[in-house]
Amino acid sequence: MPRLQQYDYVFAIGTFFALLDAYNNGANDVANAWATSVSSRSITYRQAMVLGTIFEMVGAITVGARTADTIKNGIIPNSAFKGDAGVQMLAFTCALAGASTWVMWCTRHSAHVSSTYSLISAIAGVGIATVGASKVQWGWNGGKGLGAIFAGLGMAPAIAAGFGAAIFMLIKVTVHMRKNPVKWAVYTSPFFFLIAGTICTLSIVYKGSPKLGLNKKPAWYVASVVMGTGIGLCILSAIFFVPYVYAKVIKRDASVKWYHVFMGPALLYRQAPEGEALSVVPNYAVVQEEDEDYTKGTPATLVNGDRGSDEKTDRDLAMPELRLVSPQQTPHMAATPSPYPATFKELSAAAEEKFHAKLRQKRGPLGWAMRTLHENPMGPGAIYETKNMKIFAKRLPAMITVGALYGLHYDIHAAQSGIHGTPEGARMERVYSYAQKYPNEVEHTYSFVQVLTACTASFAHGANDIGNSVGPWAVIYSAWNTGDAAASKLPVPLWQLAVLSAAISVGLITYGYNIMKVMGNKITYHSPSRGTSMEMGAAVTVLVFSQYSLPVSTSMCITGATVGVGLCNGTLKAVNFQRVGLLMISWIATIPIAGTIAGVLMGLFLNAPHFSS
Structure with a gap:
């Protein structure tokens, strides 16, 4: 037909x-x-x-x-x-x-x-x-x-x-x-x-893809290939992986590099250079020191609601760009701090903006794109205003760049841990406390x-x-x-x-x-x-x-x-x-x-x- x-x-x-x-x-x-x-x-x-x-x-x-x-x-x-x-x-x-x-x-x-x-x-x-x-x-x-x-x-x-x-x-x-x-x-x-x-x-061999014809092989062939591959990988890991991890974790040899894995059992007898510092494995705790600046990036004044001080607030010191503005204000106009404790939405926005401030300091396409968007906000009026159309023309390449690269730089760990000072953050801390480390x-x-x-x-x-x-x-x-x-x-x-x-x-x-x-x-x-x-x-x-x-x-x-x-x-x-x-x-x-x-x-x-x- x-x-x-x-x-x-x-x-x-x-x-x-x-x-x-x-x-x-x-x-x-x-x-x-x-x-x-x-x-x-x-x-x-x-x-x-x-x-x-x-x-x-x-x-x-x-x-x-x-x-x-x-x-x-x-x-x-x-x-x-x-x-x-x-x-x-x-x-x-x-x-x-x-x-x-x-x-x-x-x-x-x-x-x-x-x-x-x-x-x-x-x-x-x-x-x-x-x-x-x-x-x-x-x-x-x-x-x-x-x-x-x-x-x-x-x-x-x-x-x-x-x-x-x-x-x-x-x-x-x-x-x-x-x-x-x-x-x-x-x-x-x-x-x-x-x-x-x-x-x-x-998963590949047993009733595998018709394109490969593996589903037509006899049972002995399937069993041989599956077990042979699994056992072969087990043997290779015993020969190469175990000595490598032994040197890194048990002997704590900081001079061992990734390519030393090919030395195999010889790593078991390799002597570390004198004066070499002991290797330190990464810290796998959910909340680490380097993350606290982000996950706890919401200042105490936001959590406690104490904004009566005459001194400059923690928000102004840590995140000068985070002052809330009304729709009638431009981003360059200061807003009056609220006398009420911060909401979850405000805390989330504060943490996200601090993360964005870090991205703007990066080199490369993403840093350029984030700076371009930050320095060229849309002005008042509709998008078809002449000024806004010019600004949009500048923002468009940056928006495309951010859309393509933003996810590769996102701080997953900080976002998963919850924001301190919120019920979500407290709930996650309780959940983590019941897990043995x-x-x-x-x-x-x-x-x-x-x-x-x-x-x-x-x-x-x-x-x-x-x-x-x-x-x-x-x-x-x-x-x-x-x-x-x-x-x-x-x-x-x-x-x-x-x-x-x-x-x-x-x-x-x-x-x-x-x-x-x-x-x-x-x-x-x-x-x-x-x-x-x-x-x-x-x-x-x-x-x-x-x-x-x-x-x-x-x-x-x-x-x-x-x-x-x-x-x-x-x-x-x-x-x-x-x-x-x-x-x-x-x-x-x-x-x-x-x-x-x-x-x-x-x-x-x-x-x-x-x-x-």
Whole structure:
């Protein structure tokens, strides 16, 4: 059948919303998956962006096609469209529009929702508006219907909590409860490399991507490759990683550099230069000395409300640009200090402005952009005033630069710890107080292991969640390109997986901080050994669901694993259940809201009045 050129505009709009949905997926779900590593201080935000981009794309391209098939054909049966490719294109375009709109709004307001369930709900809403509720696959449908998918809403967090708690308790009994936990941490680390390597390899080989033909290999081949890779990684870590960490952590040799890892066992006998200072591992505490200037950057006068002094206030000394101004005042006019204690909004604005002041002092594109925006505020009147149009022309390049680079410099740790002087800050301090703190030398050892577990979790996300966006887009493309609604059953093209996985990475890099700042330490206390357990528990859960072609929310899995590990502290008070409750409300609200948005759009377009030819 010929290409549906008369529906080029539908294909263009569908492509736009598919890219937007993938972008929001990266900014929301992927950011949440990497929040654990960044919160534990095992990895910097920039390093997370690089590794996240690589492993998201690898996971999406190698195993991402299977869950896409569930999204394409498991909710609305292909026969329901009665061969009308145009209606099928419109249906999945509206589904993408509804899901991406809801997730984008939530991301903008730092509300964590599941992009997986947003899209599934949107497709169900579109199905009701298009073919009626009776045609939507509400049951199990061989593991591909809404019943099977929404079963994961309760099962996935619980299963991930169990896996995460089990792994952390293994670490706790094996290492943390020993008399000499540092040596135990170093010598048992290859075992966790074995687990991570096995899981990652298994996800590729076992019923792997049809493009690679790995799903047709015999069982002995699958077992040999999986176990061989895991054991091989374990042996390599014992030969190279253990001596390196031994020299850094136990011998405390500060002269050891990263490239000395290739010396292997020779590092065990390497003598440190005389007079060399002992190595000091990083401090993995949630709130560190260098962060206090930011997290406690709200002066005492803001907290206590004591502003009656004749002397210059702490706000004026620390943050001269933070005086509140009325809409009628210009930024250069001083405002009268309020006699009332500062509000949460004012405290947040004060801390954010102090952070921005630091960014303006940086060299490079971001520093220039922040200074340009600060020194060129919009003047009074509408934007079309001549003066404002000139100012806007100066601000536009800086706004684009800030949008692209701001997330790479955002202070995630300070934002997660809460602002001192507010109920949120006090609540987080209470939660942290119930978590046992382990030696930094032990946590430093697991910071290396967590990098691998984080990459495994990112791979798992790419394997599972790429189907959210590529499934509908593949339907739209195949219907437009062939003019046949039945063409949606064809395999997903590899180039579509690559394009949308790149869009996911862009979302993670540019806007992921907005979700990451409210996750991680906002739920419970993080450290590398805890983070390793959380990520591994979530990765195992996601890969299990992916192997059965069931879309599952990576965000729900990592949240469940976080709660499970937090409960291993032995008390419910070690978990911020207020944040967990808000997350659950947002998850549940996603189902009717995303479904309604997409269903209403489809109903309007499908039944819009038009002139007959």
